[in-house]
Amino acid sequence: MIHVPEYKEPQHSRQSESYLTPKKLYLPLIQHTGKPSRLCVSEGSTVEEGSVLAERDGLISAALHAPKNGKIDRITSFPHPLCGRAQTICMTCAPSARSYSLRYNALAQSGEELIERLQHSGIVGMGGASFPTHVKAAPPKPITTLILNGCECEPFLSADYRLMWERAEEILKGTEVLCRLLKPRKVILAVESHTQPVCEHIRSVAANGSIRLPDFELRILPSRYPQGGEKQLIRALTGREVPPKNLPLDVGCMVQNVATCVAVYEAVYLSKPLIERLVCFCGDAVKEPKNVWVKIGTTLQELVEEKVIELEDSLRKIVCGGPMMGTALDGLHYPILKGTGGFLFLSESFLRDEESPCIRCGRCVDACPMNLAPLEYVKRITRGEYGTLSDYYIEDCIECGACTYVCPARIPLVHYIRLGKQRLRAQTPLKK
Amino acid sequence: MWQVVIALIPAAGASLFFFRTHALWLLVLCVGGAAAAEAVIVKIRGRKLTLRDGSAVLTGILLALVLPPFTTWYAALLGAAVAILIGKHLFGGLGANIFNPALIGRAFLLSAYPAMLTTFAVPGNLDAVTKATPLYLLKSQGIETPLLPLFTGTIGGCIGETSAVCLLIGGVYLLARKIVDWRIPLSFLGTVILMSTIFWILRPQSGSPAFHLLSGGMLLGILFMATDPVTTPSTKTGRYLFGTFCGIVIMILRYFSGLPEGVMYGILFMNAFVPLINRYTKPRRFGTGKMSTA
Numbered sequence: 001m002i003h004v005p006e007y008k009e010p011q012h013s014r015q016s017e018s019y020l021t022p023k024k025l026y027l028p029l030i031q032h033t034g035k036p037s038r039l040c041v042s043e044g045s046t047v048e049e050g051s052v053l054a055e056r057d058g059l060i061s062a063a064l065h066a067p068k069n070g071k072i073d074r075i076t077s078f079p080h081p082l083c084g085r086a087q088t089i090c091m092t093c094a095p096s097a098r099s100y101s102l103r104y105n106a107l108a109q110s111g112e113e114l115i116e117r118l119q120h121s122g123i124v125g126m127g128g129a130s131f132p133t134h135v136k137a138a139p140p141k142p143i144t145t146l147i148l149n150g151c152e153c154e155p156f157l158s159a160d161y162r163l164m165w166e167r168a169e170e171i172l173k174g175t176e177v178l179c180r181l182l183k184p185r186k187v188i189l190a191v192e193s194h195t196q197p198v199c200e201h202i203r204s205v206a207a208n209g210s211i212r213l214p215d216f217e218l219r220i221l222p223s224r225y226p227q228g229g230e231k232q233l234i235r236a237l238t239g240r241e242v243p244p245k246n247l248p249l250d251v252g253c254m255v256q257n258v259a260t261c262v263a264v265y266e267a268v269y270l271s272k273p274l275i276e277r278l279v280c281f282c283g284d285a286v287k288e289p290k291n292v293w294v295k296i297g298t299t300l301q302e303l304v305e306e307k308v309i310e311l312e313d314s315l316r317k318i319v320c321g322g323p324m325m326g327t328a329l330d331g332l333h334y335p336i337l338k339g340t341g342g343f344l345f346l347s348e349s350f351l352r353d354e355e356s357p358c359i360r361c362g363r364c365v366d367a368c369p370m371n372l373a374p375l376e377y378v379k380r381i382t383r384g385e386y387g388t389l390s391d392y393y394i395e396d397c398i399e400c401g402a403c404t405y406v407c408p409a410r411i412p413l414v415h416y417i418r419l420g421k422q423r424l425r426a427q428t429p430l431k432k
Numbered sequence: 433m434w435q436v437v438i439a440l441i442p443a444a445g446a447s448l449f450f451f452r453t454h455a456l457w458l459l460v461l462c463v464g465g466a467a468a469a470e471a472v473i474v475k476i477r478g479r480k481l482t483l484r485d486g487s488a489v490l491t492g493i494l495l496a497l498v499l500p501p502f503t504t505w506y507a508a509l510l511g512a513a514v515a516i517l518i519g520k521h522l523f524g525g526l527g528a529n530i531f532n533p534a535l536i537g538r539a540f541l542l543s544a545y546p547a548m549l550t551t552f553a554v555p556g557n558l559d560a561v562t563k564a565t566p567l568y569l570l571k572s573q574g575i576e577t578p579l580l581p582l583f584t585g586t587i588g589g590c591i592g593e594t595s596a597v598c599l600l601i602g603g604v605y606l607l608a609r610k611i612v613d614w615r616i617p618l619s620f621l622g623t624v625i626l627m628s629t630i631f632w633i634l635r636p637q638s639g640s641p642a643f644h645l646l647s648g649g650m651l652l653g654i655l656f657m658a659t660d661p662v663t664t665p666s667t668k669t670g671r672y673l674f675g676t677f678c679g680i681v682i683m684i685l686r687y688f689s690g691l692p693e694g695v696m697y698g699i700l701f702m703n704a705f706v707p708l709i710n711r712y713t714k715p716r717r718f719g720t721g722k723m724s725t726a
Contacts, residue, residue: 231718231719241718241719241720242718242719243719243720244717244718244719244720246719356485356526357525357526357527357528358527359526359527359661359662360527360661360662360664360666361661361666362613362661362665362666362667362668362671365666365667365668365715366668368715369718370718371715371716371717371718372715372718373666373667373710373714373715375666376710392714393717396717396718409527
């Protein structure tokens, strides 16, 4: 674990804005972990807000809904912020104003009905990994502790923090729904010390009596990186470590991002599928860093053209996600996905100097939250000795970027590790 | 690397103060020789010029500091060339070398010119040639040098190792700025104190702990040679082990070998074990061992 500067202001304390009337939307069929969704519309068809564009294909997959009324222009390969290019539904939006109001009494529904609602709403984990929530909400083992992740340990990003201010009730009501499904003995909302101001607010919402959570606790953890990593969070809160190749549920825990809880609330209470989210636009090359509610599929290009975000001339780098784990983008022609928590716009001062040889100082070993020795990978990968990588448990790496951050030789260690994992997988035949 | 160079300024200053032009020439020759060798070899290897990383300059300074004042100009140049070419680039350059390059340079000179490398001068009387370093006096005649000269540096020895106080200032700088990890110096120092205390109690003529700490190249070794990141372990446990065993090997050499001093061979010997130490001191895998619950 390491300390990193937070750079959370001013987006941290600024009320979020909305841009929910996009002109065009670009919706990739792969926005989740698992199998891409199966198309159920064709080019030229007219769709309504909330209607299904592509349905769940298999268990680990998620449905995709139309974020607005509109017409499907094309279904084609389009730039995807995380996987190069992907099959994408391109639509032109028509003005529409569908409103959502309380439709269901969530707590009167059975577990199966709730799971089905999550399935039909296309909800995925919104903290980054985008694992379909309907699968996670029906675990094969009992869950004793449900952990709400409000840590947002990546510098700059502040969407989860704004959600905790502006949607605290929805977060807790979504959690109540998850509790009905998971029946945990304990619910812990974990935040980092930089989110101190919001804690009182959450406590008062939790205490107002209308939301029933089993043994609810708000825990303030020190601001360390990567505190919000699933395995690190579980250890910090429960003292339990998730063994290699195991899942949190193997130690009786489940971690849900606070934004996912809001989506669960909207799906179950309002029958609203996951079609919009809060996204943080920040960095030193954006004029007013802020959080904006946007429709899934809105492109950065459109947000800039519509002056929702204004960029400085000093812009040198665009990153999808946070500075530690994000992916660099080569332009503005990328859509916002269900799992996109933010974009960074950085000037020259954040660019990395050129890589120099490893002097084996071991700072990466000290920094690694998974107790790995990252320096051992670099020389093996540059020499092409992929076979020995698992001797150093390369598969345990969570790619948090702490090693890259502390490296005095500016070696992009995570980049090497990703390459090494890929090559190792290519060498190892898949187990049937 | 430049930070370590800065930390060596007090020790280099002391060498100039005590050994005057002898020290100046050695520093100039070793740094110049090392830099020239580096420039030539990176050119031959088709790499970018790496002088700016400070590593060759540092090797040059460290080599000069572990040479006696009467080292001839050709020996100094040769030592610098061996340090850079064989000690570093033969293994693949910065970061890939197994042994401390400066110590490789000195080890080479010690075997090539044994008489030259064991002939010293006493500060203040630079014309008088002597073989008598405090460790030599202890080993051959049983004379233990008082601590004050050992601390300030008015004793015979290599140009940079005599003044304990200046080495300590540099060492504290490195530790305070977190440029080097404290685990190696701590375990190294602890082992030397422990072993010398035991031997001192059993046999007072073997030298007091303070004497062993302040004499010879001990502090230079502990603070500047055994903390070179490239040639020491990268794991925390490994660093404790490395420091401890450096201390043990050096004290064994001092007590039981034919040589009065053992710092150089002790550290070089332990350098060879670093890959092995790294391999067997991997940090506990997350989710296994005592923290595991599955």
